[in-house]
Amino acid sequence: MNDVRIITGNEAAALAVKLAKPGVIAAYPITPQTSLAEKLSEYVEKGELKSEYVRVESEHSSLTVCISASTVGARVFTATSSNGLLYMHEQLHWAAGSRLPVVMCCVNRGVGAPWSIFNDQQDSFSQRDTGWIQIYCRDNQEILDTIIQAYRIAEEVYIPVMVCYDGFILSHTMMPVEIPDSGLIEEFLPPYRPHTILSPDDPKTINPVFFPTRRENSEGILCDGYMEMRYKLQAAFEKSGEVIRNASREWAEITGRDHGGLIWEYMTEDAELILTGMGSIATEATLAADALRDEGIRAGVVGIRAYRPFPKEEVAQAFKKATAIAVFEKCISYGYEGGVCSDLKAAFYGTDIKAPIHDYIAGLGGRDVKTGEIVDAARATLETVGSGDTGNKTIWLNCYKGI
Amino acid sequence: MAMYEIIWHGRGGQGVVLAAQILAEAAYIQGFRGVTSAPTFGPERRGAPLTASTRISDGPVRTFSQIASADIAVILDESLLETATGTGRIKKNGLVIVNTTLTPEQIGGDGSFSVATVDAAGIAREHHLSMSGVPVVNTPLLGALSMASGLVSLENIEKGIRKKMPRSKAAFNFQAIRTAFERTLYVKNKKQPETQEMSEDGKH
Amino acid sequence: MENIDTNVSGVCTPAVGEAGRTGEWRELRPVIDSTKCIPEVKGKPACFLCWLYCPDGVVSMTIPVEIDMDYCKGCGVCAEECPPNAIKMVREVDADE
Numbered sequence: 001m002n003d004v005r006i007i008t009g010n011e012a013a014a015l016a017v018k019l020a021k022p023g024v025i026a027a028y029p030i031t032p033q034t035s036l037a038e039k040l041s042e043y044v045e046k047g048e049l050k051s052e053y054v055r056v057e058s059e060h061s062s063l064t065v066c067i068s069a070s071t072v073g074a075r076v077f078t079a080t081s082s083n084g085l086l087y088m089h090e091q092l093h094w095a096a097g098s099r100l101p102v103v104m105c106c107v108n109r110g111v112g113a114p115w116s117i118f119n120d121q122q123d124s125f126s127q128r129d130t131g132w133i134q135i136y137c138r139d140n141q142e143i144l145d146t147i148i149q150a151y152r153i154a155e156e157v158y159i160p161v162m163v164c165y166d167g168f169i170l171s172h173t174m175m176p177v178e179i180p181d182s183g184l185i186e187e188f189l190p191p192y193r194p195h196t197i198l199s200p201d202d203p204k205t206i207n208p209v210f211f212p213t214r215r216e217n218s219e220g221i222l223c224d225g226y227m228e229m230r231y232k233l234q235a236a237f238e239k240s241g242e243v244i245r246n247a248s249r250e251w252a253e254i255t256g257r258d259h260g261g262l263i264w265e266y267m268t269e270d271a272e273l274i275l276t277g278m279g280s281i282a283t284e285a286t287l288a289a290d291a292l293r294d295e296g297i298r299a300g301v302v303g304i305r306a307y308r309p310f311p312k313e314e315v316a317q318a319f320k321k322a323t324a325i326a327v328f329e330k331c332i333s334y335g336y337e338g339g340v341c342s343d344l345k346a347a348f349y350g351t352d353i354k355a356p357i358h359d360y361i362a363g364l365g366g367r368d369v370k371t372g373e374i375v376d377a378a379r380a381t382l383e384t385v386g387s388g389d390t391g392n393k394t395i396w397l398n399c400y401k402g403i
Numbered sequence: 404m405a406m407y408e409i410i411w412h413g414r415g416g417q418g419v420v421l422a423a424q425i426l427a428e429a430a431y432i433q434g435f436r437g438v439t440s441a442p443t444f445g446p447e448r449r450g451a452p453l454t455a456s457t458r459i460s461d462g463p464v465r466t467f468s469q470i471a472s473a474d475i476a477v478i479l480d481e482s483l484l485e486t487a488t489g490t491g492r493i494k495k496n497g498l499v500i501v502n503t504t505l506t507p508e509q510i511g512g513d514g515s516f517s518v519a520t521v522d523a524a525g526i527a528r529e530h531h532l533s534m535s536g537v538p539v540v541n542t543p544l545l546g547a548l549s550m551a552s553g554l555v556s557l558e559n560i561e562k563g564i565r566k567k568m569p570r571s572k573a574a575f576n577f578q579a580i581r582t583a584f585e586r587t588l589y590v591k592n593k594k595q596p597e598t599q600e601m602s603e604d605g606k607h
Numbered sequence: 608m609e610n611i612d613t614n615v616s617g618v619c620t621p622a623v624g625e626a627g628r629t630g631e632w633r634e635l636r637p638v639i640d641s642t643k644c645i646p647e648v649k650g651k652p653a654c655f656l657c658w659l660y661c662p663d664g665v666v667s668m669t670i671p672v673e674i675d676m677d678y679c680k681g682c683g684v685c686a687e688e689c690p691p692n693a694i695k696m697v698r699e700v701d702a703d704e
Contacts, residue, residue, distance in 0.1 A: 006427050006438060006566075099616040118444060139463070158615055168444035169467045174424055175439045176431060195615035207617045214612075218622040221610040229617055280467050287465045366444065370468040 003179040009170035012140040012177045013079070013105050013163075014039035016147035018049050019185045020103075023074035026054040026065035030084040031117045032167035033107040037079060059084040063091040063102070070100040071206060075151065075192045078102065081167055082109035082116075082123045089127065092160075096131025096233065098207060099195060101154030101161070103147065104132075108279065108330070109167040110365040118366020119167040121278065125307075125331035125339050127162070131233055133240060134307040136278035137165040140177045142259045148185060149247040155192050156247075157240045159233070164307075166280045166330075168366065184254055241309045262311030264303040265318055267293070271300030273382045274319055274355075277328040278304045278340060281362065281369055285328060288374035297382060304340055312347040319348065324385040325357045326378040328369070328397070332361050337394045345392075356381075356390045362397040373398055406437070406460040407554060408470045408494075411541075412487040413479030415449040418541035421567060422477070423455035425545060429555045429563030430459040437464040452483055459554065473497060475552055479523075479540050488512060496592060500547050502540050507590035519551035519589040526586065530579040542576040546583035557584050624678070629663070633681030635696040637674055643693035646670045657685035657694065 007015070013036050017025070025044070027037040043049035052069075056062045059080050066076040080088065085106055095102045106124045110116035124134060133153065137143045143165050150161040165171065198204060210226040217223050224232070245261035252258035266286045268274060273292065275285040282303035292299035302318045304311065319325060329338040336342065341359035348354075358381040363369040377397055384393075409426060413419040420442045427440040437460035443453045456473075458464045472494050476487045478501045486492075488499055497516040504525065507518035527538035542564065549557045560580060564573045619625065637657075641647045645654035647670060657674075658666040665675040666685060674685075686694040 004431075006424070006431060006440070097616070166467075168441075172444065173439050173441040173467060174427060175464065176436070196618055203621050205619045205621060208619050210617055217619070218624040219610075219620075221612060223619070224612045224614070224617075228612070232615065283465050284468060368469045370471065371466055 003181075004176050005179060006174050006176050007140065008035065008172050008174050009137075009140045009143050009165050010034075010036040010107065010172070011039055012144040013147055013165075014043065015177075015179055016144040017077050018043050019180065019182055020075065020077070020148055020151045020189060021049065022051055022077040022103075024052045024054060024066065024069035024076045025078070026056050026062040026069075027077070027079045028056055028059050028062045028084060030059070030081045032109055032119075032171045033079050033081040033084070033105065035171070036105060036107065040077075059087040060091055063088045063095065063104075066102045066104075067091060067095050067098065067100055070095075070102055071098065071194070071196075072198055073192070073194045075155075076102055077104070079105035079107065081107045082111050085123045085127060086111065089130070092127055092130035092132060094207075095160045097229070099158040099233065099236070101151070101158055101192065103150045103154055104160065104162050105143075105147070106162050106164045107167045107171045108164055116365040117167075119169050120330035120364045120366070121164065121166075122331045122364070124162060124164045125333075128308060128339065131159070131237075133157075133159050133161040133237075133244070133309065135161065135163055135244075135305055136307060137163065137170065137305075138259075138264075138280060138283040138303060140170060140173070140175050141257065143170065144177055144179070145251060145255070145257055145259060148180075148189060149244075149251055151192075152189050152247045153240065153243050155190075156243050157236045158195050159236055159240055164279065169280045178255075178257070180255055188251065188254060237309050241306070241311065241313075244306055244309075260303065260305050261314070262304075262306040262309070263314045263318060264305055266301040266303070268300035268302060268318055268321075271298050271321065272323045273297055273299045273326070273378060274302055274322040274324075275299060275326050275328065275374065275378050276302045276304060276340065276344070277330075278307060279330070281328050281330060281374075284369060284371055285374050285378075287371045288378060291371065291375045292378060295379070297379065299378060307340070307343075310343050310347065315344060315347050316351050316353065319344070319353050319355065322353070322355045324382045325355050326381040327357060327359045328362050328374060328377075329359070330361075330363045332364075341394070356385050357392045358384070359392070359394045360397045361394065361399075364399075367398060369397065406458060406464065406466075407474045408472075409457040409459070409475040409477065409548075410470055410473040410487070410492075411455045411457070411477050411479065412483045413453065413455075413541070414483075415451045415453055416537070417479045418539065419453060419455040419479060422479075422541035422545060423457045425542070425560070425563045425567050426457045426548070426555065427459070427563075428566045429545075429559045430457070432559045432562045433555045435459045435461060437462050439464045439467070441467075452480075452486065475500065475548065475554075477544050477548060478502060479544060484510070488516070498552055500544060500551055500587075502544060507588050512592075514593050517551070517590060517592045519547055519587050521547040521583050521587040523547065523583060526579050526582050530575075530582065532575065532579050539576075539579075543579045543583035546580035547587040550584045550587040551589045557581065628677050629680050630675075630677045633676075633679060634699055635681040635683060636676070636699055636702045637679065637681070637683070637685055637694045638697050638702065639672060639674070640693045640695065641671060643691040644672060644689075645691060645693075646672060654690065656688045656690065660684050660688045 411419040523540035
C-alpha cells in the first residue's frame with residue numbers, strides 16, 4: 001500500500017532529504033523554513049538519518065559548511081529563506097563556481113526592508129545570477145519529488161540546485177503526499193561522485209587565483225583562465241536542461257508522478273489566453289483557467305518549473321498559439337518589470353509569438369491572491385488586447401497606489 | 404467538482420490548528436482525495452483570536468489562498484460568533500457550528516445559513532478532558548461537525564484523531580466526541596431549503 | 608593528444624615551477640654564514656627554522672643547509688627567524704660582484 005501522509009511542505013522536504021541521505025546538513029533556522037531545520041535535526045538526533053548536523057551561527061556559515069563538506073565528497077543539504085538567503089549571497093557564488101552539487105531549499109519569503117515574514121519570491125529571484133539551478137514547486141508532493149531529483153541533477157552536471165517553494169502557502173499547509181520507498185531512491189539516485197578527489201597522496205589547490213589569460217603549467221598543460229572556468233559553468237547549464245528533463249521523466253516512470261521538466265502545461269492545447277507564473281500562484285491559476293473556460297474563454301496555464309536554466313525552447317513552443325499572455329509573479333526587478341516577464345520576452349524575440357504580455361506583480365509580502373482576482377486580471381488582459389490595445393503592461397495586482 | 408471550505412474560529416491555545424488537521428485526515432480516510440489544512444499564517448499568541456482552515460474536495464486542492472467565504476464555520480469560542488458570521492463570511496446555505504449552551508434558535512443568524520450548537524465545554528468537563536485546567540473543545544466540536552454536516556463519519560473522525568495523537572490520549576477524546584455527536588442540536592436554515600448541498604438529516 | 612585542462616572547477620597542482628622561475632623576482636639574496644649556522648656548527652640535524660618558515664619551501668633540511676636560488680624570492684623570512692643570525696640578506700647586485 002502506498003504511504004500517503006498529510007503533511008506540510010516543510011515536512012515533505014525533510015522526508016525527501018531523509019531519503020536522499022546527505023552526509024552533512026547545516027541549516028540555520030529562519031521563518032518560514034524553521035520547521036524543516038527542526039525536523040532534520042530531529043531525524044539526526046533520533047538516529048533515523050545518519051548524517052552530521054552541523055550547528056552554525058549564520059546562513060553564511062551553513063552554506064560554507066556545505067561547500068567544504070561537498071568538496072571532500074559528502075552529499076550535503078541546507079535550507080533557508082529571505083534575508084538568510086541574501087546572507088549566503090557570496091557563498092552561493094562559491095558553491096556554483098566550485099561546481100559543487102549542493103542542494104538547498106529556499107522557502108520563499110519577502111525580503112526586508114521593511115520586515116516581512118510572509119511569502120513572495122524576491123529572495124530567490126534576487127539570487128538568480130549566482131550560478132544555481134532554480135526549480136519552483138507548485139505543491140507539497142512536488143517539493144518532495146523535486147528534492148530527490150535535485151540531487152540527481154546536481155551530481156550529474158555539478159551545478160548546485162535551489163529548490164524553491166512558497167513560504168507558509170506550501171511550507172505550512174498540509175496536504176496528502178505520497179512517500180516513496182527508500183529502495184526506489186537507491187535505484188534512482190546513484191552515490192555522489194565528486195569531480196575532484198582531494199587526497200594527501202595527490203595534493204591539489206582548490207580555487208587559487210585565476211588569471212585573465214590561459215597559461216601553461218609546469219607539466220606543459222594549457223590551463224584554463226578565469227573566463228574558461230565561467231564558460232564551463234555556462235556550458236554545464238546548457239546541458240542541464242536535458243538532465244532536468246531526464247530526471248523528471250525517469251522519476252515519472254518509477255513513481256507515476258510527472259511534474260513536468262522545465263515547464264508544465266495546463267489546457268494550453270487550444271488556449272488563446274495563457275496565464276503563467278512560478279510556484280503556488282501558477283497552481284491557483286489553473287483554477288482561474290477553469291473558471292475562464294466556464295465563461296467561454298479558451299484559457300490555459302504554463303507553469304515555469306525551472307527558472308534557471310530558463311526554458312527558452314519550451315516556452316517558445318508552449319505560447320505559440322496565445323493571443324494574450326498574463327504573467328503573475330511575486331518578484332520584481334526594480335526599475336524594469338518582473339523577472340519571468342522579461343525572460344519570456346527575451347525567449348520570444350525573433351519567434352512568431354507577438355502576443356502582448358501583461359505582467360501582474362502580485363502577492364508581495366504575503367498579500368493574498370485569490371483565484372477570482374487572477375480570473376479578473378486575465379480576463380481584463382484578454383479584453384484590453386481584444387480592444388486593440390496591444391502594448392505590454394506592468395500592473396500591480398490588488399495594490400493601493402495612492403502615492 | 405465540489406469543494407468544502409471549513410474555517411475554525413478560536414483563540415490561541417484552543418487547538419483550532421489541530422482540529423483543522425484532524426478533519427483533513429478524517430476526510431482523506433473518508434475518501435476525499437483532495438484535502439488541505441492550514442493555520443493562519445503569521446505569529447501565534449495564546450488568547451488572541453485566530454483561525455485555521457480545512458479544504459475538502461474529491462480531487463486535488465489547487466487553491467491555497469485564504470478562504471473568503473466558508474461552507475462551514477466552527478466557532479470554538481462563543482465570543483467570536485459575530486466576527487465569524489459577519490457579512491460574506493459564510494456561504495449561502497452554509498453551516499455554523501457553535502460551542503455554546505444556547506440552542507440554534509437562540510443563536511439565530513440571518514436565516515441564510517444553518518446553525519448547530521453543542522455545549523462542547525460542558526461535555527469536555529464531563530469527560531475530564533482539559534488542558535492546563537481549560538476544557539478541550541476542539542475534538543468534541545469534530546463530533547458536532549460530523550453530526551451537523553454529515554461530511555465525514557464519526558468513525559473516520561476517530562480514525563483521523565488516531566493519526567494525530569497517541570492511542571491513550573485519542574481514546575480519551577472518543578467518548579467526548581461521541582457525546583457531542585449525540586447532543587448536537589441542528590436547525591437547518593429556513594430561507595433556501597431546496598439548495599442545501601449537505602445531507603438532510605445530518606447523518607452520513 | 609592536446610594537453611588541455613580537464614578540471615571541472617578551479618584547481619592547480621603543486622609542482623616545482625608552477626608559476627615560473629620565481630627566483631628572478633629576487634632583489635635580496637640570503638647568504639648563510641656556515642660558522643654560525645647551528646646544524647653546521649653542531650654537525651647535527653638541529654634547528655632548521657629557516658626550512659620550517661620558508662614560505663616557498665626552497666630551503667633544504669640538510670647539512671649544510673642549501674637554498675634553491677631558482678625559486679627563492681628573497682623575502683628574508685629565513686634571515687628574520689635564524690636564532691644565531693647566520694643568514695644575511697645581501698643585495699643581488701652586490702652579491703654578483
